[in-house]
Amino acid sequence: MDVRHQVLSNGWSEMTDEEKKKMIGRFIGPSKKAVENNDKLKKIPSLRNSVIGPSWTNYKMWAKETKFAGEPLNGLKVEILNDDEGMYSQITCESEEMCKIAKHNLLKYESNFKIRKEKKIMNLFATFEHSKLGLLIGKSGSGVKALQEEACNQMDEEISESELSNCRKTFVRVSDFAPKDFDDFKTMVDSSNRHDFIGWGCNEGDEIIKINISSYIEEKTFMNFVECLSDEFSSRLSEIQERSKSFDDKNKSDFEEIMGVIEQDD
Numbered sequence: 001m002d003v004r005h006q007v008l009s010n011g012w013s014e015m016t017d018e019e020k021k022k023m024i025g026r027f028i029g030p031s032k033k034a035v036e037n038n039d040k041l042k043k044i045p046s047l048r049n050s051v052i053g054p055s056w057t058n059y060k061m062w063a064k065e066t067k068f069a070g071e072p073l074n075g076l077k078v079e080i081l082n083d084d085e086g087m088y089s090q091i092t093c094e095s096e097e098m099c100k101i102a103k104h105n106l107l108k109y110e111s112n113f114k115i116r117k118e119k120k121i122m123n124l125f126a127t128f129e130h131s132k133l134g135l136l137i138g139k140s141g142s143g144v145k146a147l148q149e150e151a152c153n154q155m156d157e158e159i160s161e162s163e164l165s166n167c168r169k170t171f172v173r174v175s176d177f178a179p180k181d182f183d184d185f186k187t188m189v190d191s192s193n194r195h196d197f198i199g200w201g202c203n204e205g206d207e208i209i210k211i212n213i214s215s216y217i218e219e220k221t222f223m224n225f226v227e228c229l230s231d232e233f234s235s236r237l238s239e240i241q242e243r244s245k246s247f248d249d250k251n252k253s254d255f256e257e258i259m260g261v262i263e264q265d266d
Contacts, residue, residue, distance in 0.1 A: 002091075004086070012084075012086040050109040051078055052076060055102040059098050075093070076091075076092075077093065091106070119214055121212070121213070122214075125211070127199070127201075130207050131177060135235070143236075149168065151231070152167050156232070170215040171214045174185065176209055198233055
């Protein structure tokens, strides 16, 4: 007997393989061995304690009350599978009554199952003078908020208003950063899908900033937001650096002019 899990399959086609695997794992719950090694896991809902255990209890009660005289039941197997349409359970049992009971408990378990949203995290790194962080962050974070808003405006048109609203609430923190070992740091960023460089990356000896982004929005939306936000930060960093260079060049020119005046012979 196959039982489709419509609620848990919402947005299935948009999920990554890793997200699907985690969803199935959470629905199955901790194994018997895991629970034996950790008593705290006993409180976590699982197929074992929410479907299979209660189904045996219900079946035995039914058999006793109806004075069922059939052969003793050997086993009950509930597998969680998936295909392109989403998740489904496959119930295997010799007894039609037990299959019905297991299906009932399975759907009851699904209706009470809370889909836990996973926190998405991305860390971006860029070369930027620490002394100019205030220009980037702005008063009370207004600079970062403006970049966040502009990033939302640049996101894919298919993103819904509710998702955009969640993107605007995404946590974004900018801070200075100094890796203990630059080679290890660069290797970590290059090999991770949760760390990335803005622009051309960083070189050893550069002053580096870290932009931490975290949210509970869907993975596809989150990555689109990160991409747009990275572009906005890249533009803003270049703008601040260009203005600072122009200011420094003007100061240098003014200084040289004054020195020329001072060094002139009367």
